[in-house]
Amino acid sequence: MYCQHCGTDAGDSAICPECGKPILIQNESAETAQQAAQKPKRKNIIIIAAVAAVILIALVIGIGLSKGGNKLDPDQAVAAEKEQSERNRENRL
Numbered sequence: 014m015y016c017q018h019c020g021t022d023a024g025d026s027a028i029c030p031e032c033g034k035p036i037l038i039q040n041e042s043a044e045t046a047q048q049a050a051q052k053p054k055r056k057n058i059i060i061i062a063a064v065a066a067v068i069l070i071a072l073v074i075g076i077g078l079s080k081g082g083n084k085l086d087p088d089q090a091v092a093a094e095k096e097q098s099e100r101n102r103e104n105r106l
């Protein structure tokens with residue numbers, strides 16, 4: 014148990030050996046209670062983040078499939094699209 018007044022490790026003693034003030038055990042248990050209450054919230058955040066990541070991945074895969082499963086790099090894909098549009102112009106002429 015650490016003293017809340019000077020931060021000294023008082024061990025199991027109820028009184029701080031450094032400053033002589035009583036170690037407040039109630040605050041410690043209140044802290045652990047707060048931590049226990051925060052854990053479910055953290056879990057929810059992790060679950061929300063995981064769901065968001067899955068949705069994002071699904072969107073990326075969906076976009077990739079809608080583009081004809083093109084696995085080219087974005088720059089290469091743009092270049093390929095430009096090539097296609099240029100060919101279309103040549104065909105029109």
Ligand SMILES: [Zn+2]
Nearest residue numbers: 016019029032
């Ligand atoms: Zn102390």
